[in-house]
Amino acid sequence: MDDKIRKILGKLEKELDEDRFQHTMGVMYTSAAMAMRFDADQEQALLAGLLHDCAKCIPGEKKIQLCEKQHLGVSEVERKNPSLLHAKLGAFLAKEKYHIKEQEILDAIASHTTGRPGMSLLEKIVYIADYIEPGRKELPNMAEVRKLAFTDIDACLYRILKDSLVYLNSRKISVDPMTQKTYEYYKEELGRED
Secondary structure, three states, rough: HHHHHHHHHHHHHHOOOHHHHHHHHHHHHHHHHHHHHHOHHHHHHHHHHHHHHOOOOOOHHHHHHHHHHHOOOOOOHHHHHHHHHHHHHHHHHHHHHOOOHHHHHHHHHHOOOOOOOOOHHHHHHHHHHHOOOOOOOOOOOOOOOOHHHOHHHHHHHHHHHHHHHHHHHHOOOOOOOHHHHHHHHHHOOOOOOO
């Protein structure tokens, strides 16, 4: 592990609660494993996985204030559910506070909650790793999703998007429009009927 990652780990351990820190470690290592499997940049995967939730433990009202102050834009769905802001705010903090310059890493952090149409390989890796990391509570279809993560990354991404929408809709939780757009994009891209 290089010094840059070690320093960031030290900072995050102080800023995140214990559960979030353990989750972060799981996402970091799962991202690296997936990067090895799909021949992506391992260091970028480690950094994106490590920083994906760096803004998660900031209180909701403060997330809104910070996003407004930095002109990051806050939608009505995000205003009602400020936890959604941790992705875009996290990308901002990764750049400003943790000195990450690679746009690929910042994009992976920014899109890890909702996804987006036309995701890069690194974005897909972090999105999926966040969902499947070993400490994540068992969700419906988890064994199948974990297998797909290392065999067919696009089918895995689609499955997670589909399952997430089913879950959110069944609980009457507001769906971020970007999640719906991402699902529709990959449904068409993969030629799925379901």
